[in-house]
Amino acid sequence: MEIILLESFDKLGKIGDVVKVKDGFARNFLLPQKKALRANKTNKEYYEKIKNDLEENNKKLVEDANSISEKLKKVDTIFLRQASETGQLYGSVTPKDISxxxxxxxxxxxxxxxxxxxxxxNIGIFEIIVKLHADVIVNITINVATSEEKALEQKKEKLEKKKNSSDFSIENLESSDKDIQKKEAKKNNKSNVKITGEKKIKIKDSTKETDKEK
Structure with a gap:
């Protein structure tokens, strides 16, 4: 079924886009929730009338989502749970728990x-994607530990690994740059040798020509 989107959807389209979706998805969700219209002539004309209002509303939603995104970046999301010696939780952490x-x-x-x-x-630190809006997606870190002290240790270890990984990348980059510089230097040296050789040959040739003329 072809529909006109009244909201932006990740991987589907933005407001006003005419897209094809499965009939069931349209009938059971998009149309009854007033998130889309059937793509016919009447609805296309109607959409043009409400277009500005929809775009203004979407702009407000994006602003709100960005505001929430900034707050999420500043929050330490720590869950304290009992766990076995192997780190398996006696329970779990769900999206509802996080919410x-x-x-x-x-x-x-x-x-x-x-x-x-x-x-x-399981015990550990997990990177989770939060989709606040089709245009606003943020990563948050979930720290699951058996105590505040353990959570702090895990956070420090994570930061240390990240730092070491970053340092390793910089060293590799510097090493790569040095290798490139060495290769370029070798190329330049070879080029200089060839040019010098060519000059000598030309001089010899010109000498021979002079001898012949004599």
Missing amino acids: NFLSKKNINVLPSNINLTTPIK
Whole structure:
């Protein structure tokens, strides 16, 4: 079915786009939720009338999403859970748990916005994608530990690994630059040798020509 989007959707399209979707998706979700219109002549004309209002509303949604995104970047999302010696949790951390945690920090994020297909069931630090809007996506770090001290240790280890990885990359880059410079220097030396040789040959040739003329 062809529809006109009244909202922006990640991987589907932006407001006003005419896209093809499965009939079931349109009938069961997009159309009843007033997130889209059937793409016919009447609805296309209607869309042009409400276009400015939709775009203004979307602009406000993007601003709100960006505001939430900035707040998320400043929050330490720590979950304390009991776990076995192997690090397996006696329980789990779900999108709903994360949403409730953030709500207590006055940050409203729906569980459906949290891209976590399976619950977290182990101790550790996890990078999670949060889709606040089709145009606003942010990564958050979930720190799952058995105590505040362990959570702090995990965070320090993560930062240390990141730092070492960054230093390693810089060293590789510098080493690569030096190798390139050496190769360029060798090329230049070879070029100079060839040019010098050519000059000598020309001099000899010109001498021979002079001898012949004599």
